[in-house]
Amino acid sequence: MLLVHVTGQDQAPWAAAFAETLAPYPVVQHGDGHDPAEVEYIFAWKPVPDAFEGLGNLKAVLSMGAGVDALMQHPRLPAAPVVRFVADDLSQRMSDYVVAHVTMHQRLFTSFRSAQRAHRWDQIKPPLARDVTVGIMGMGELGQRAAQSLGPLGFALRGWSRSRKSIDGVTSFAEPDGFDAFLGGTDILVNLLPLTPDTAGILNRTTFGKLRRGVLPGGPVVINAARGKHQREADLVDALRDGTLGAASLDVFETEPLPADSPLWDIENCYITPHISAVSDIKSCVDYFTRIIQAHEGGGALPHVVDRARGY
Numbered sequence: 001m002l003l004v005h006v007t008g009q010d011q012a013p014w015a016a017a018f019a020e021t022l023a024p025y026p027v028v029q030h031g032d033g034h035d036p037a038e039v040e041y042i043f044a045w046k047p048v049p050d051a052f053e054g055l056g057n058l059k060a061v062l063s064m065g066a067g068v069d070a071l072m073q074h075p076r077l078p079a080a081p082v083v084r085f086v087a088d089d090l091s092q093r094m095s096d097y098v099v100a101h102v103t104m105h106q107r108l109f110t111s112f113r114s115a116q117r118a119h120r121w122d123q124i125k126p127p128l129a130r131d132v133t134v135g136i137m138g139m140g141e142l143g144q145r146a147a148q149s150l151g152p153l154g155f156a157l158r159g160w161s162r163s164r165k166s167i168d169g170v171t172s173f174a175e176p177d178g179f180d181a182f183l184g185g186t187d188i189l190v191n192l193l194p195l196t197p198d199t200a201g202i203l204n205r206t207t208f209g210k211l212r213r214g215v216l217p218g219g220p221v222v223i224n225a226a227r228g229k230h231q232r233e234a235d236l237v238d239a240l241r242d243g244t245l246g247a248a249s250l251d252v253f254e255t256e257p258l259p260a261d262s263p264l265w266d267i268e269n270c271y272i273t274p275h276i277s278a279v280s281d282i283k284s285c286v287d288y289f290t291r292i293i294q295a296h297e298g299g300g301a302l303p304h305v306v307d308r309a310r311g312y
């Protein structure tokens with residue numbers, strides 16, 4: 001039996017989609033009165049505190065999101081393997097977001113927009129893409145896909161990750177020693193890291209102060225499409241106001257929805273989207289986990305299992 005447990009959005013369409021693709025395998029929903037001992041798989045997004053109650057025969061926890069931090073932080077997460085969502089359309093969506101924001105900043109969108117508002121004909125010259133270095137933090141599925149999309153556009157690329165990666169066209173830095181060197185040559189910093197105790201708060205004033213200055217006339221840029229807890233928003237506000245950062249594109253926030261009284265809303269060089277850079281598509285996600293459940297029931301191994309020690 002598959003138990004569907006989705007919070008923050010309507011759970012029923014997910015259960016209906018799984019019921020169709022998995023039939024005759026039974027699919028139930030959180031809160032519908034099923035016997036928890038019959039549950040073999042739970043498909044979860046932001047689980048409530050009692051989400052795993054009584055699930056003594058669990059074979060796997062299936063994460064609706066690519067980011068598994070909400071599961072990993074759950075105080076009663078069972079010992080069963082946790083499987084991440086990995087899909088081509090999800091990676092493409094994220095790379096679309098990154099490309100849009102990187103090119104917008106490289107072409108000095110903020111300057112031209114403010115000149116337009118003031119009816120000013122300012123012929124400032126945007127730097128060539130090849131003279132702008134994009135530094136990607138987190139070189140997993142999403143980081144590598146973003147690099148693959150940005151490379152053909154001419155950007156210089158560097159990546160920073162837990163272990164050094166060998167990726168064509170990307171200068172690789174590894175933690176912890178490589179961090180300052182990585183930042184020192186980065187004009188546009190893109191965060192696609194998993195959220196773990198090691199990466200929480202990594203987008204802070206000290207980090208911003210180490211980015212390269214001089215290539216983008218307004219100052220270096222930060223793009224965060226990973227998790228809000230990666231960023232210190234008070235530091236972002238200060239850095240955007242005092243010119244430490246030229247601009248920021250933020251899809252995620254310490255508190256979501258971003259509170260109406262957050263100063264970030266009104267900062268001209270801050271570009272806000274409501275956690276939509278790479279939303280899991282219902283069909284793609286249901287097809288992916290249906291294949292995984294069916295293969296596993298047939299004796300196959302689970303793919304993309306989270307390493308509990310690493311936290312992703």
Ligand SMILES: O=CC(=O)O
Pocket residue numbers: 064065066067068278279280
């Ligand atoms: O934030 C969305 C995800 O983790 O997929």
